[in-house]
Amino acid sequence: MYKETVRALPQIGPAPTLEEVAKVAGVSRATASRVFTANPKVSPRARRAVERAAEKLMYVPNRAARTLVTGRTDSIGLVIPEPTSLLFGDPFFPGLVRGISEVLTRRQLQLVLLMPQSTADETRLEGYLSAGHVDGVLMVSLHGNDPLPERLLRRGMPVVLGGRPSGNGPLTYVDVDNVGGARIAVEHLIATGRKHIATITGPLDMGVGIDRLQGYRDAIRQGGNHADGSYEQAGDFGQESGAVAMQALLDRHPELDAVFCASDVMAAGALEILRRNRRRVPQDVAVVGFDDSTIATSTVPALSSVRQPIEEMGREMARLLLATLDSGTSGGKRVVLATELVVRASSGRGGRE
Amino acid sequence: MYKETVRALPQIGPAPTLEEVAKVAGVSRATASRVFTANPKVSPRARRAVERAAEKLMYVPNRAARTLVTGRTDSIGLVIPEPTSLLFGDPFFPGLVRGISEVLTRRQLQLVLLMPQSTADETRLEGYLSAGHVDGVLMVSLHGNDPLPERLLRRGMPVVLGGRPSGNGPLTYVDVDNVGGARIAVEHLIATGRKHIATITGPLDMGVGIDRLQGYRDAIRQGGNHADGSYEQAGDFGQESGAVAMQALLDRHPELDAVFCASDVMAAGALEILRRNRRRVPQDVAVVGFDDSTIATSTVPALSSVRQPIEEMGREMARLLLATLDSGTSGGKRVVLATELVVRASSGRGGRE
DNA sequence: TCCGCCACAGAGAGCGCTCTCTTTAGTTAT
DNA sequence: ATAACTAAAGAGAGCGCTCTCTGTGGCGGA
Numbered sequence A, B: 001m002y003k004e005t006v007r008a009l010p011q012i013g014p015a016p017t018l019e020e021v022a023k024v025a026g027v028s029r030a031t032a033s034r035v036f037t038a039n040p041k042v043s044p045r046a047r048r049a050v051e052r053a054a055e056k057l058m059y060v061p062n063r064a065a066r067t068l069v070t071g072r073t074d075s076i077g078l079v080i081p082e083p084t085s086l087l088f089g090d091p092f093f094p095g096l097v098r099g100i101s102e103v104l105t106r107r108q109l110q111l112v113l114l115m116p117q118s119t120a121d122e123t124r125l126e127g128y129l130s131a132g133h134v135d136g137v138l139m140v141s142l143h144g145n146d147p148l149p150e151r152l153l154r155r156g157m158p159v160v161l162g163g164r165p166s167g168n169g170p171l172t173y174v175d176v177d178n179v180g181g182a183r184i185a186v187e188h189l190i191a192t193g194r195k196h197i198a199t200i201t202g203p204l205d206m207g208v209g210i211d212r213l214q215g216y217r218d219a220i221r222q223g224g225n226h227a228d229g230s231y232e233q234a235g236d237f238g239q240e241s242g243a244v245a246m247q248a249l250l251d252r253h254p255e256l257d258a259v260f261c262a263s264d265v266m267a268a269g270a271l272e273i274l275r276r277n278r279r280r281v282p283q284d285v286a287v288v289g290f291d292d293s294t295i296a297t298s299t300v301p302a303l304s305s306v307r308q309p310i311e312e313m314g315r316e317m318a319r320l321l322l323a324t325l326d327s328g329t330s331g332g333k334r335v336v337l338a339t340e341l342v343v344r345a346s347s348g349r350g351g352r353e
Numbered sequence C: 001t002c003c004g005c006c007a008c009a010g011a012g013a014g015c016g017c018t019c020t021c022t023t024t025a026g027t028t029a030t
Numbered sequence D: 001a002t003a004a005c006t007a008a009a010g011a012g013a014g015c016g017c018t019c020t021c022t023g024t025g026g027c028g029g030a
Helices: A002-008 A018-025 A029-036 A044-057 A063-070 A083-087 A092-106 A119-130 A148-154 A178-191 A207-222 A239-252 A264-276 A310-327 B002-008 B018-025 B029-036 B044-057 B063-070 B083-087 B092-106 B119-130 B148-154 B178-191 B207-222 B239-252 B264-276 B310-327
Strands: A075-079 A110-114 A136-140 A159-162 A172-176 A197-201 A232-234 A258-261 A286-291 A304-307 A334-337 A340-342 B075-079 B110-114 B136-140 B159-162 B172-176 B197-201 B232-234 B258-261 B286-291 B304-307 B334-337 B340-342
Touching: A018 A029, A018 A044, A029 A044, A063 B063, A075 A092, A075 A119, A092 A110, A092 A310, A092 B092, A110 A119, A119 A148, A136 A148, A136 A310, A148 A159, A159 A310, A172 A178, A172 A310, A178 A197, A178 A207, A178 A258, A178 A286, A178 A304, A178 A340, A197 A207, A197 A239, A197 A264, A207 A232, A232 A239, A239 A258, A239 A264, A258 A264, A264 A286, A310 A334, B018 B029, B018 B044, B029 B044, B075 B092, B075 B119, B092 B110, B092 B310, B110 B119, B119 B148, B136 B148, B136 B310, B148 B159, B159 B310, B172 B178, B172 B310, B178 B197, B178 B207, B178 B258, B178 B286, B178 B304, B178 B340, B197 B207, B197 B239, B197 B264, B207 B232, B232 B239, B239 B258, B239 B264, B258 B264, B264 B286, B310 B334
Parallel strands: A075 A110, A075 A136, A136 A159, A159 A172, A172 A334, A197 A232, A197 A258, A258 A286, A286 A304, B075 B110, B075 B136, B136 B159, B159 B172, B172 B334, B197 B232, B197 B258, B258 B286, B286 B304
Antiparallel strands: A110 B110, A304 A340, B304 B340
């Protein structure tokens, strides 16, 4: 009776070691180890015995001990610099992490989250990452000129970036097609008869900001008009900045009949200003955003927006890193994922022209 | 010349060990170790020598080796079950993680992110967490009845939950005052003259859903009216469900002049339906949401909403876990953080009465 | 002068595992 | 029957660190 009760309780106290598993299975520690490292040189009989012993004892290998001898940590660092969660809109962070996590989990790798919030943190980060605490690093590149990725790479630490870095180094990265997304957005505006198309850009010291502006210019130029800088107004991805930029554009160009915003949040700010200025959307002014975040469907009218495959970006980043880990190579691969335009009411055919 | 060049290059190759640091410093490994473990029994002279040697060699302690002997991992697991990122609105995930990360970073603890995406993952999770891969566990409790937290606790693994669990166990948790938040929202509606106040609830198998409904009922009852179930309609926190619920409420109670929604996203859906039904907001119907997410300021009219201190919740969770770790105790502490109402246009004084 | 005490430093075991090397047992060729 | 080979299992070192135990040298008190 007593014995049974004890046996029914979850294993408490010190975790069982491989040694104990081996003893219960009646084999040597080495053989037991081979079972857990997927070494083929084990007889079916021994394998079964070890597996049963492990299950009985609820054995889980001690990762620290394994790491100490193999040098592998089976964990991946994800570096997200502080401003990211503030600047990027709503589905960004969870979507990215979800995609990454999905791929890593399948390989039994752990995701270690690193969010340096100060310069001191960032300094420590390099030491931490190059000290072999992780097998590889994923980074969301905000400021394209961050020297950290290249330095890690030079120390032999595999790195994959999310978002195009501004330099032209040997870095591997995954990006969404910001240029193409912006271009199709503006082409859509041209195709629906808009003549005076302005843009509210993101910060121009960031790859995303630059690229989305580039796409806008490409489309404008291709449409026959020559790009006019006065139709471009910079924002910081925030709602307030979108409002301010919109007002500036209206003051400068009362005739504008469309605006492409580099983020949905800025577009929401722009909509507010247009309303105050008694411009009807989309009849007088068409608006297109970027990100296709949840706010796109909650504005009035609902916001046309460029959707980016954020989760797929996470998956692809993880896949690239795993490929690097497996092959040992570290060539600078680039993957650019397609974006797509989701048309909603805010860019419906206008009634002004 | 050559020498200097070599010295200027970053330390490549195998990471330096404590042994090497000790040799350079001219002390024993034990003494060097004492320096890094903040052991006071080291002479200033020896300490300085070790510190200089460590800096010169760019020494970073090997975490695996340290873990192996101390049993501590200096890392904390954060468990976020799959549906969380989908169900919860926009600032939830980043804000929470940011708060947690802030506190852990100060203590040089790593955050290991665990997002079980399948039942198989969840099964593995218990083994992983109880195998001593982390020193403590933070969990976002979705389904209040998840048995995992209690089982981990029983195995001696400190656990702190985010969100009230439905059971009455010895679990330590941090929650925001959902009841109070909902109550002040509805009290605000009553105070501004609303007579027929409906609610769109969250899923009623979740603590948040239940609590926000409770707060609504408390306020209604306190306002003299007796709660009438037909004014309550359940949603799933999603926009579409908010729209459906709103329509159902309007069909049932054309006279309603206010609706309290358990999430901003549902409120956005409700606004859409009210517009289609030619109900002016706030003149005919006042709307209040919950979460104070970014969409609250992008709807028309801007949404009054209950703000919850998500980042503080993260910080508090981390602090409670650290306290448990430090003291060794594991008593079921509860912390409830205050919520506050942010009044915007959607609940302005109406014009119907 | 000698003993005892204190502050510090060194020696060495051992954490749990992997992996190389060696041994053993089983099989086939001669 | 013996040699030659192969597959499977065991022995044992050692990964880098912490921590206990054991010196060691300097100093004050008897």
